[in-house]
Amino acid sequence: MNIGEVSHRSGLPAKTIRYYEDIGLILPLRDANGYRAFRESDLHKLRFLGRARALGFTIDDCRALLALWEDKGRASSEVRKIASAHLTAIQTKITDLQLMHATLSHLVDCCAGDDRPDCPILHSLEAPA
């Protein structure tokens, strides 16, 4: 399989796949002409990576998860630990964003948004309530 087909079948851009090889997440073979020769197992890994990334895992998380995935004798507690830590991080982000949203939507509600120069949003940025 060339990179184009793998890209198509994994849903990842070719650039991303090359990058993943660069940082050692995958190690495709090479044809005589220098083209990357992907095995089915490479494709599986790439799909795995795509799903993990879509869940917001960092590349380093992915590296660890991939290693655990390959390690048939691993304990599921390891995986669960990574996932739980990630869950906490996600929750923190959500809370932060919700706070931002509340503050800002309050300001937007206060703002007439017409052609007058008086703007409560700017006032608040100037000195918070």
Added chain:
Amino acid sequence: MNIGEVSHRSGLPAKTIRYYEDIGLILPLRDANGYRAFRESDLHKLRFLGRARALGFTIDDCRALLALWEDKGRASSEVRKIASAHLTAIQTKITDLQLMHATLSHLVDCCAGDDRPDCPILHSLEAPA
């Protein structure tokens, strides 16, 4: 005012303040010795920037908001437009994160997290339900 004092009074790291000058958000004067000489107005701007950044506005947003802030005759609708667009972006992020959180917390709940090798989290990354 030297950068240390401004840093203290604005709550922004000195590095960040220098960066903001670099990209043209502020333009402090200079003393004979080359030290930056900040006016009160620079401090006000930096506080403004700090608050806007804390609300998640991008640097480009901040640049626009700062210009509107300085423009005494501006219409508040301009500000409101920027803020509303930002609100939408925040909401999108929140929704994405909530989806991630739901998916992942379901997986974590399914995972025994013990020393057995069978792990539903990895299974799901392998091939989604």
Added chain:
DNA sequence: CCTTGACCTTCCCGTTGCTGGAACCCCCAT
């Protein structure tokens, strides 16, 4: 007067996870 230590300066590299582009090679069909 000299030193010490806290401050300030510029500059350059590293971060995260890619993305775009240039310059080049390869293969197949016309």
Added chain:
DNA sequence: ATGGGGGTTCCAGCAACGGGAAGGTCAAGG
């Protein structure tokens, strides 16, 4: 032979800074 659509490498850049080196400056203390 030529054209188009693969592929390859490397280099640069995004956001928004942070770390750290190498050096200039200033005020206080011995």
